[in-house]
Amino acid sequence: MVALGTFVLHSFVKPPVTAGRYQLHGTQPTAGITVGEHVADVIVSSPRYVMPPDQILSTFPPAMAEGDFSGRLPQIVLKRRTLPWEREPGGPPSGAHDPPRPWLALVVIAEGEGALSPDPAPVAECVTPGEALPHPEDADSPVGYYLTVTETVVKKVFPTVEDLPLLVHVREVDIRDTELANGDDDGWLAVVLANRLPIAVPTADPATGQPVPAPVRYLACLLNLEGQVGVLPTDADLATDDTFHLVAAVQDLRLAARSAASTDLVVMGTGHAATVTNAPLAAPGAGAAIGPSEAVAAGAATPGSNAAVAAWASPKASPAAKATATQAVDAGVAVRKEMAGGWAIDVSPFVLEKTYRFPVLAHWSFTATNEGDFRSTIQALDVGLLGTQYGTVFSADPNGPDPAQKVEHVNLPDPTAPPRPDPPELAETGHLALPQTSRRGDAATAWYRGPFGPLPTDRDPPGSPLAQVSDQLRTLTPDGREDVSLAAAFEIGRLLGLSQPALVSALVQWRSEQFGAARAHTVAGVLTQASPFTPDVTRQGRDLGRLVGMQLMNLAGQAPEAVVGPGRPIADPGRPIGLEGPLDQVVAAGLGLDLGQLREQAGSRGMVAALASTDVAVAGGQRIDQATLAGLRATLDDEVNRVATAARPRRTDPGTSDAGPAAGTPGTPGTPDALDELLDALRREEPER
Numbered sequence: 001m002v003a004l005g006t007f008v009l010h011s012f013v014k015p016p017v018t019a020g021r022y023q024l025h026g027t028q029p030t031a032g033i034t035v036g037e038h039v040a041d042v043i044v045s046s047p048r049y050v051m052p053p054d055q056i057l058s059t060f061p062p063a064m065a066e067g068d069f070s071g072r073l074p075q076i077v078l079k080r081r082t083l084p085w086e087r088e089p090g091g092p093p094s095g096a097h098d099p100p101r102p103w104l105a106l107v108v109i110a111e112g113e114g115a116l117s118p119d120p121a122p123v124a125e126c127v128t129p130g131e132a133l134p135h136p137e138d139a140d141s142p143v144g145y146y147l148t149v150t151e152t153v154v155k156k157v158f159p160t161v162e163d164l165p166l167l168v169h170v171r172e173v174d175i176r177d178t179e180l181a182n183g184d185d186d187g188w189l190a191v192v193l194a195n196r197l198p199i200a201v202p203t204a205d206p207a208t209g210q211p212v213p214a215p216v217r218y219l220a221c222l223l224n225l226e227g228q229v230g231v232l233p234t235d236a237d238l239a240t241d242d243t244f245h246l247v248a249a250v251q252d253l254r255l256a257a258r259s260a261a262s263t264d265l266v267v268m269g270t271g272h273a274a275t276v277t278n279a280p281l282a283a284p285g286a287g288a289a290i291g292p293s294e295a296v297a298a299g300a301a302t303p304g305s306n307a308a309v310a311a312w313a314s315p316k317a318s319p320a321a322k323a324t325a326t327q328a329v330d331a332g333v334a335v336r337k338e339m340a341g342g343w344a345i346d347v348s349p350f351v352l353e354k355t356y357r358f359p360v361l362a363h364w365s366f367t368a369t370n371e372g373d374f375r376s377t378i379q380a381l382d383v384g385l386l387g388t389q390y391g392t393v394f395s396a397d398p399n400g401p402d403p404a405q406k407v408e409h410v411n412l413p414d415p416t417a418p419p420r421p422d423p424p425e426l427a428e429t430g431h432l433a434l435p436q437t438s439r440r441g442d443a444a445t446a447w448y449r450g451p452f453g454p455l456p457t458d459r460d461p462p463g464s465p466l467a468q469v470s471d472q473l474r475t476l477t478p479d480g481r482e483d484v485s486l487a488a489a490f491e492i493g494r495l496l497g498l499s500q501p502a503l504v505s506a507l508v509q510w511r512s513e514q515f516g517a518a519r520a521h522t523v524a525g526v527l528t529q530a531s532p533f534t535p536d537v538t539r540q541g542r543d544l545g546r547l548v549g550m551q552l553m554n555l556a557g558q559a560p561e562a563v564v565g566p567g568r569p570i571a572d573p574g575r576p577i578g579l580e581g582p583l584d585q586v587v588a589a590g591l592g593l594d595l596g597q598l599r600e601q602a603g604s605r606g607m608v609a610a611l612a613s614t615d616v617a618v619a620g621g622q623r624i625d626q627a628t629l630a631g632l633r634a635t636l637d638d639e640v641n642r643v644a645t646a647a648r649p650r651r652t653d654p655g656t657s658d659a660g661p662a663a664g665t666p667g668t669p670g671t672p673d674a675l676d677e678l679l680d681a682l683r684r685e686e687p688e689r
Contacts, residue, residue, distance in 0.1 A: 002174045002187065010170040013188070014100050015082035019046040021135055043137075046086040049123050049144030051222060051361040055079045057189065059220070061198070063364035066215070068371060074108050074194040074220050076362065077171075081188040084168045091161055091229025099165040104361070105225055106167070106194040107147070107158055111217045112252035114149040116363065121146060126359040133226050145360040147221050151353050155233050156250045159195040162235045164225075167193045175502060185502075194220065198368040201248045210404075215369045216248045224359040231356055248368075430454045431483065447477055449485045470494070587611075 002008055026038040047055065057077040061069045078084070089103035117126075120143035127133060127146070149157075159167055171189045198218045202211040225232070397409040425433035425445075430453045436446040467473050473486035497503050561567070580586075584607065588595040593614060601610035 002172055004174050004176065007174075008172040010172065011099050012085055012102075012165070012168070013081045013170045013190075014085045017044050018085070019044050019048075019087045019138065021138070043135075045138055045140060047083070047361060048087070048133075048138065048140050048224060048226075049126060049359050049361065050141040051078075055083065056362060059364055061366040064366065066367040066369055068200075069366070069368050070197050070199040073197060074106060074218075076106055076192050076220070076222055078190040078192065081170050081190050083190050084192060087226055089164075089225045089229045090227050091225075091232075092234075101161075101164055101229070102168040102192075103224065103226055104168065104192055105159055105164060105223050106192045106220060107223055107358075108194045108196045108198060108218050108220050109147075109149065109153065109157060110249040111219075113153050113157065113249055114147055114219075115253075116219065116221070116360065117146050117148075120144055123359070126357060128228060128231075128355075128357045131227055145363065146357045147223065147360050147363075148355055148357050150251065150253070150355050151231075152251050154231060154356060155237070157196060158232050160233050160235055160238065161229060163195060164229075164232075167195060169193075192222065198366070199246065199248055200368040200370050201246060202370060214248070215367050217365055217367050219363060219365045221358075221360045222362040224361060228356065228358065428455070431485070433481075436482070436484075445481060447481055447483045447485070448488060449483075451489070 020043075022042045022044060024038075024040045024042055026040075028035045055078050057079055059076050060072065060074055061067070084102035084104045085100050087103040089101050091101065094101055123139050123142065123144050124132075124136070125146070126144050169191055171191050173187050173189065175185070175187045198216070200214055200216045203214045204210065205212045395409075396403055396406050400407060400409065427433075427447065429449065431447040431449045433445045434448050436444045438444060467490060470487040470490040473490050475483045475486070477483050555562075584598065584602075585595060587593070588598055598607075598610055598614060601613070605613075
């Protein structure tokens with residue numbers, strides 16, 4: 001496993017089986033029987049013309065970004081580690097010890113160096129005319145995009161055959177230590193690099209001669225090189241030219257398209273020789289950029305284009321025209337057309353040299369400028385705390401002799417600007433006083449500071465206890481106010497972490513497996529006063545609940561009184577009545593009788609006769625007469641007889657009569673049940689035995 005904060009680079013990870021058509025032969029040897037051989041055709045497929053969006057984890061530079069990217073090669077990160085080697089690209093034979101050759105290449109071209117198809121075309125048209133990819137039936141999409149470039153661009157911009165294996169590698173990272181964790185699941189990534197640094201060479205203003213920024217738009221295309229590796233340059237071809245030329249574009253075909261005076265060149269097929277290399281870039285606003293609408297006006301046939309799309313993609317189109325045209329197309333298609341706006345011109349009618357077509361699986365555009373890197377951004381900062389109104393800063397002085405030169409000057413407020421609000425309350429440590437509402441609803445102020453501080457700060461020593469909640473990081477300052485800086489950082493970090501699906505999935509998995517194991521371990525220990533088993537935290541089993549259940553069942557069988565609890569007695573002794581003393585005293589107290597009178601009568605007639613002749617007192621002081629008492633006694637006797645009869649069913653044999661209810665009537669006491677039938681069967685079998 002990769003350690004946190006590190007990563008491992010692998011030259012390649014070749015799949016066991018590459019994409020293509022295979023034939024499986026299967027036999028089943030059986031003694032004495034001849035079984036025919038089974039033959040099955042299998043096609044192993046892989047992305048060929050369109051890269052699935054879920055396979056692209058990130059790109060650099062980001063799509064539609066602007067900045068200084070001259071210090072880092074563009075790249076695209078793919079999710080599946082074996083993807084760049086899942087097809088055979090062909091080309092010159094490789095050496096016995098050479099690494100496998102990838103079939104993908106990332107090519108970066110500037111505006112004017114090539115043409116990207118404005119609309120998807122049938123996959124048969126996405127390769128150079130006269131070329132055909134092996135197994136044409138293996139197509140992941142019926143249509144795709146293609147890039148058209150001249151032989152000059154291929155020789156000067158495309159990587160060499162020997163460089164292809166060096167521009168693709170596999171990166172093994174820890175998914176907890178990378179921003180790519182939101183799409184990756186195992187930490188193995190395939191990275192395809194470009195061989196060109198996107199730069200912007202400053203140009204001189206023709207009027208003043210001063211250097212002016214010259215932003216250059218670049219298009220990054222992930223190309224399929226199947227069957228066309230042979231057109232790439234080799235190290236032998238470049239052996240006589242090893243000089244690095246610092247140019248933004250090696251060929252600008254937009255100038256050639258504009259120079260076409262009429263459509264006769266297209267109709268007659270004579271074309272226009274455009275072999276200009278190191279073409280200078282036009283200054284901003286010079287009109288060198290040509291969009292699809294201008295290409296149509298100049299005589300270039302743009303396949304599949306229409307007036308709405310052409311007007312939308314034109315850099316001179318108004319925002320209203322772009323918004324109106326965008327409503328008729330899909331959002332994803334609109335974005336791709338916007339990024340390919342400077343490359344949507346068909347260059348083949350205007351050049352005499354050979355052109356090539358390559359399938360484009362993914363593409364994005366970005367703009368390289370002379371500014372925007374980290375160093376220039378930091379140097380352009382006006383250093384000062386919030387509320388600073390004057391002082392010295394290092395930036396361009398609008399009142400100086402050269403407004404474009406950065407110098408140290410006094411930062412004076414603009415007298416024409418509206419009055420500024422009162423400066424906030426600041427501390428020398430960089431803390432800012434902000435309004436705070438406590439949990440009780442009280443209004444107060446609290447100190448807050450961002451991650452950057454003007455002074456060195458003391459770090460927590462190693463081994464310090466980690467905070468579990470943000471409230472543990474709230475501190476009280478000497479002036480009595482709270483410092484919520486670390487608490488806010490904790491809460492922001494927690495929310496950012498929970499916004500990543502991979503982190504949420506890991507927490508849910510931990511809770512369902514490891515937390516469940518720990519809880520079962522604790523419950524079993526409390527019940528049995530002993531640990532039944534120790535969960536293995538290094539393994540993540542999905543049958544943990546079944547394992548815990550079996551362990552608890554075994555313990556319940558060995559010590560049921562410890563797991564289930566003590567058994568309940570069969571008969572409940574009932575609650576104590578709380579009466580003590582002789583029997584006659586207890587009976588008299590319970591029935592509400594006069595004990596003195598009862599004893600006087602018992603002396604002459606006995607206790608039983610005395611109780612029989614004594615009336616029982618009832619609530620309200622009323623006495624029950626003998627007639628009522630006889631009726632109650634008869635009712636009680638009938639109820640007792642009914643309960644006894646129901647508890648002891650009477651059988652009625654065939655041919656006999658019963659004085660009670662009719663035998664066989666459902667719900668009557670004389671009805672024989674299943675137990676009676678079983679006993680009768682046993683009696684009939686006894687004589688036979």
